[in-house]
Amino acid sequence: MRFPTFLATTVLIVVSQLHAAQRPNVLFMMADDLNNSLGCYGHPLVKTPNLDKLAARGVRFQNANCQFPLCGPSRNSMLTGLYPNSTGILGNAQLFRQTIPNAVSLPQAFRRDGYFAARIGKLYHYGVPNSIGTNGHDDPASWELELNPAGCDRLLEHPDIFSLIPGNFGGTLSWYASPRPDEKHTDGLQAKDAEWILERCAKDKDRPFFLGLGFFRPHTPYVAPDKWFKGYPEAEMPVVQGVKEDQADLPKPALGSYKKEQDKLTDDLRRQAVQAYYSAISFMDAQAGKVLDALDRLGLTENTLVVFTSDHGYHLGEHGLWQKQSIFEESARVPLIIAGPGAKKGVVANTPVGLIDLYPTLTELCGVKAPKNLQGQSLVPMLKDAEAKGRGWVLSQVVRGGGFKRMGASAAKGDDGKRIFGYALRTDRWRYIEWDEGRSGKELYDHETDPKELTNLADQPAQAEVQAKLSEQLHGIVKTTFPASGKTPEIPQGSVMYNPELVDP
Template identity: 50%
Template sequence: MRRFVSAVLTLCLVAVISRPAVADEPKKNVLFIVSDDLNCSLHCYGHPKIQSPNIDRLASQGVRFDHAYCQFPLCSPSRSSFLTGLRPFTTKVLTNPGQKESPHFREAVPDHITMPQCFRQNGYFVARVGKLYHYNVPNGIGTDGLDDPPSWEYKFNPKGRDKAEEDKIFSLVPGQFGGTVSWLAADGTDEEQTDGLGATEAIRLLESNKDRPFFLAVGLYRPHTPYVAPKAYFDRYPLAEIELPALSDLDRSRTPKPAYGSAKKDQDAMTDDQRRQAIQAYWASVTFMDAQVGSILDTLDRLKLRDRTIVVFTSDHGYHLADHGLWQKQSLFENSARVPLIISAPGMAGNAKGASTMAELIDIYPTVADLCGLKAPDSLQGTSLKGALQDPEYQVKKAAFTQVQRGKNPGYSVRTKSYRYMEWGNGEEQLFNLADDPLEARNLAGLPENESAVQTFRTLIADTLKKDAPAGE
């Protein structure tokens, strides 16, 4: 009997030893697409007129975050923040280059491992196409901009017809295109534009790297000013069908003053006809940008990469289109701080649904690292959103924080499901119940019955500043 048992054990051991080893599960790829100056004017976010079929398609295949917010509504501070996973008061990047002194984040955190750098250190092919870190648009198109070389193995700086034909662009300030409202219904094809060239290169990189793990970051320049797109996209939005937003008494009086500190005289002087033309051009640029996203996603499908590729789509911040009487960014109001965020990860139970949790752009880094099984730096100040990808009702966090700078005085905002609270360096405060007042028309901060709520929000901001402050501060 003992010999029989011994023989059986021997056979089992041989079988285990001789069994073919199970291959390691292939690494998940990451396709990270960032639009520039895009608010939530997308069909999948409920806009009744915007045509965004490709981003809508992505939302139907992933999780759409309905309450996602940037940490600073300006290009360089925001991009430095979400690519490092650190808040702006940690990176010390609070302005764009050219706006007084604007440091590179490496000056404050020289040894920090960025999101693409984390993937690069884990054996991924890591590439940048277009604008990821700050670029002066359109002056910096075709250059490296304010790049971070350790982040990338390969880079590509597209430069298209829109850059060559700047003399044709209408601008509120002649000769100036990036800092003010400007637009052009362009001749030629999508492929001739800077974003068209970027999409073409992204497609080439997908084709040539389909058999190895990759982190491909594609930075699209539109709808950033100048709003340039081929004429056919303008034709989709007749001027007669564009309604201008209504202004509240607070908007007309511009109180408190710091809340409207992003206003510019040239934009204030626009006629209603110019406002409609500008909105038409912005919408046209959104739909043009969406078409480039579609070309990239089609390639992902054609190469059969979707079942092992995480796709993230977002913007660096939101954007005003005459709402609150403002244009562009750098305010703490909803349309400036809120961003679209769609994460399509294979096998997530929440795909094709909208997530209700509050989310911040600094959450992207820990999320994609988590999904790919990578060890992210302990110093990251965001939180993985994986729980919300599995269950869209799961609440990852209850509040999102955004900040701006008004000279030497900062402005801070906290957004919860129903409320937005803002505090300014001069002591002024704002509180809006967005559940009842989505246009942010009634400031509730000065009412005695809201003092307790205001104090709660003050504490939330103070605690976040203290918790996430760098050591020694």
């Protein structure tokens, strides 16, 4: 009687091992503060050969957008599969465990399903550069292993970094061409750590892995080895023109991310900033290339899903804005490339999608059990057929006023201190924005004729019908971004997380 039991157990073990061997690995790579200035997205100057190569063997999403153009809210949304209105995270000093403690994060779902889940660098929010080398605002339940290297860019080079506010780097335009090689910088160390993990995973192919690799570049300070700066001559760097004319038809909250210190920018400084940003991108691309090469060398490429994206986009002077926290195209749009099992090779999907869609996509591709309350859509249809439309829209939001940190500049633009929300609905053709349900302004841009969003068509009679339909659609979608209770989870009073800082021993 024991033989059938033994046989059944043996079959179960064999089937389980076969299932594990068939399930894809996941390499989830993120850049920090990266817009779509990549070669594969058609940028005429920026050199990103490694990410271009990745795009050539996968699906590149042309119109991917974040859900909130700020590190903390965006990353919490992406890694929980919930909109910021359902996480309650609207700033950088919070983590979703404070508001929805029982939520299952994306890597946690993989870990629960038998995957080895590891993190290197910035997946959840980190204060940059001061939290480099620490766990930042990490979520311990998400990972089995965490590695936090800190390179010369963390402490050694701080005295040499130029900043619009001397000594202030993370939230201020700042940059430095370092004399030290790639391998001495944090992102270079992270690439080496990723190779180390992949080498060990390659020896245990019965257990699939989910490796999260979060690069810190091109986030300020834009620090990269000087060899990368040489590829971008300062005199050839573009400076945005016609800003005053562009701003004339904008509502005040649209410019609420402006920072007073940016008044110091001259055209020479603007060129230097752009040069440094592009250099940091190329440096980051080279580190991503080392990791992708390791996949090839170790025979892991064919069974590994590779995702590359950013937490949000970034302004380089467009509309008179720099950095993030607007819901213009430059700030809300992100690069997104998915390559590997289940994805077509070398195709472009034009339909609008969001970072919130990654959770249901990856769990479906890997056969991992996902929570039932995810709010994104699966991108699997687009990975199989780039012409698939899916929802056909993506929603982004931002906060203005109300005493939120990093919102002080909005007061200078006429904000009365009341907290308001801005929502941007991006469809195939249109970007439609309402501030405080339209009471504080509206914006409408036609991407067929105005891809740089220079002409606000809101409230023009010729677009009245289009605007009315988009407004109705926007309001309907916003209602779906809240939890079943209809109320945004609140952070317990006094529950503020502070960025840990690495100190020089």
